Amino acid sequence: MTNRDQELRQKAKETIKRYERLVERDPYRLVYHLMPPVGLLNDPNGFIDWDGTYHLFYQWHPFEAAHGPKFWGHFVSGDLVFWEEKEPALTPSDWFDKNGCYSGSAVADNGKLKLFYTGNVKNENDERESYQCVAESEDGLTFTKKGVILHVPDGYTAHFRDPKVWKRDGIWYLVIGAQTKQIDGHVLLFRSDDLKEWQFAGIVTGSNVRSMGDFGYMWECPDLFHLDGEDVLLVSPQGLEKQGYLYHNVHNTGYFIGRLDYETGELVHGPFKELDRGFEFYAPQTTIDRYGRRILFGWMGVPDQGEEKHPTVKHQWIHAMTLPRELKLVDGKIYQRPVEELKQLRKNEVSRPSVKISEHPQRFEEISGEAFELLLDVEENQAEVFELTIRDNVRVIFNRGLKRLTLERVSFVDGLTESRHCELAELSSLHLYVDTSAVELFVNEGEEVFTARYFADPANRSIQFKTLHGSLTASLKKWALDSIMKK
Ligand code: FRU
Numbered sequence: 279m280t281n282r283d284q285e286l287r288q289k290a291k292e293t294i295k296r297y298e299r300l301v302e303r304d305p306y307r308l309v310y311h312l313m314p315p316v317g318l319l320n321d322p323n324g325f326i327d328w329d330g331t332y333h334l335f336y337q338w339h340p341f342e343a344a345h346g347p348k349f350w351g352h353f354v355s356g357d358l359v360f361w362e363e364k365e366p367a368l369t370p371s372d373w374f375d376k377n378g379c380y381s382g383s384a385v386a387d388n389g390k391l392k393l394f395y396t397g398n399v400k401n402e403n404d405e406r407e408s409y410q411c412v413a414e415s416e417d418g419l420t421f422t423k424k425g426v427i428l429h430v431p432d433g434y435t436a437h438f439r440d441p442k443v444w445k446r447d448g449i450w451y452l453v454i455g456a457q458t459k460q461i462d463g464h465v466l467l468f469r470s471d472d473l474k475e476w477q478f479a480g481i482v483t484g485s486n487v488r489s490m491g492d493f494g495y496m497w498e499c500p501d502l503f504h505l506d507g508e509d510v511l512l513v514s515p516q517g518l519e520k521q522g523y524l525y526h527n528v529h530n531t532g533y534f535i536g537r538l539d540y541e542t543g544e545l546v547h548g549p550f551k552e553l554d555r556g557f558e559f560y561a562p563q564t565t566i567d568r569y570g571r572r573i574l575f576g577w578m579g580v581p582d583q584g585e586e587k588h589p590t591v592k593h594q595w596i597h598a599m600t601l602p603r604e605l606k607l608v609d610g611k612i613y614q615r616p617v618e619e620l621k622q623l624r625k626n627e628v629s630r631p632s633v634k635i636s637e638h639p640q641r642f643e644e645i646s647g648e649a650f651e652l653l654l655d656v657e658e659n660q661a662e663v664f665e666l667t668i669r670d671n672v673r674v675i676f677n678r679g680l681k682r683l684t685l686e687r688v689s690f691v692d693g694l695t696e697s698r699h700c701e702l703a704e705l706s707s708l709h710l711y712v713d714t715s716a717v718e719l720f721v722n723e724g725e726e727v728f729t730a731r732y733f734a735d736p737a738n739r740s741i742q743f744k745t746l747h748g749s750l751t752a753s754l755k756k757w758a759l760d761s762i763m764k765k
Contacts, residue, residue, distance in 0.1 A: 304593035305736035306715035309649035324384035396439035463497035467543035480543020506607035556728035613724035624757035662747035669734035
């Protein structure tokens, strides 16, 4: 451990101590979502199921509720449900990462846990440099940096980051986000026999690559994996224009399905599909776990999207992770579902079978709360419009005539109503995870997902149902949910 590393760790500890009370007094602290103890959290990093423990690292700036030189924070869990916060894995303490240990991934190799990440550097002329680096650990808790393994290739700018590494048939592969000198976002593939020497394999895909038109100026956080017989590239391109209901956030995340040629690096793929239709979702990362499931965590935030107006900033923290979600490919589309294990958090079940919802706004006894799970199974829908309003802030609207599902909320920036939509032919179920200031909505068993933060009056616990033009019959189940943090 270098002196600089020790200093930064010490300063982070002191910052946690200093603001502990202020953070805890925030009514918007979440109950069952992972959050930073203080400061800013962004991307999930190094997600892996290693030696019987799930490790989830994250981009962390401890010193301010704003972006700055990033650490890798570290959560561990035996079961994907209950988590414990460990010492940070990486601090921005070396010449090659002094302005941030940026995003990356983890692999298991020879009994060691290895982290691949981007060292972000601002040089003396205030220009960006980026270095792909590795750190390793024998116990999964303390990591030793091993330095730089990969430099920016010719033709690309210093926007070169977020390595995701995996092994296939005895060979290591790495995908990384890159920007060409013409300012097009790309994903590049590299290969290695030993995780040290890396050869360029080819361009996976990108803006103005092959049949792709203009598609953004930088592609961040690529993840490439096999899912149900197909190759999937998950990526967060920056600079997409709004298109109908698509790409309404400042930056957006989606995926391509296709076939990767491991020799040429080319992914022959279909169209880009947006992964989450809500307001806050970005830079997700997946891993394959002990049961062979493909599990995803996303960041419940978007860079440059009203961060300074966020109501939690005055309590010295900002942002959180989504719940862990299992991915499945169904008819060429990724379905996302909260992992089964989360049922362990359920308590105080309330069940209301076959309730008829009509044009009169209705509330149901005990169907209310601030940190709960709600399942609504539609039995019969004759209504033109169905609306579910949560804590007088978030509204889910299904318009059967327009075949459209909407998530509406009161904006935390200007107090006005804002909405996100997707096309939806039929509504069969809504599965809602509502936390004190976050909502994750899984529609029709994960066919569509909407993620959002919201900031309601903390005393408001109401859930209200109504329809327009006709009624809807549904079964309701609700559970209060327990906290996930182990002290
Ligand atoms: C995505 C991102 C990554 C980068 C990290 C820095 O949110 O911009 O590209 O590595 O955040 O925190």
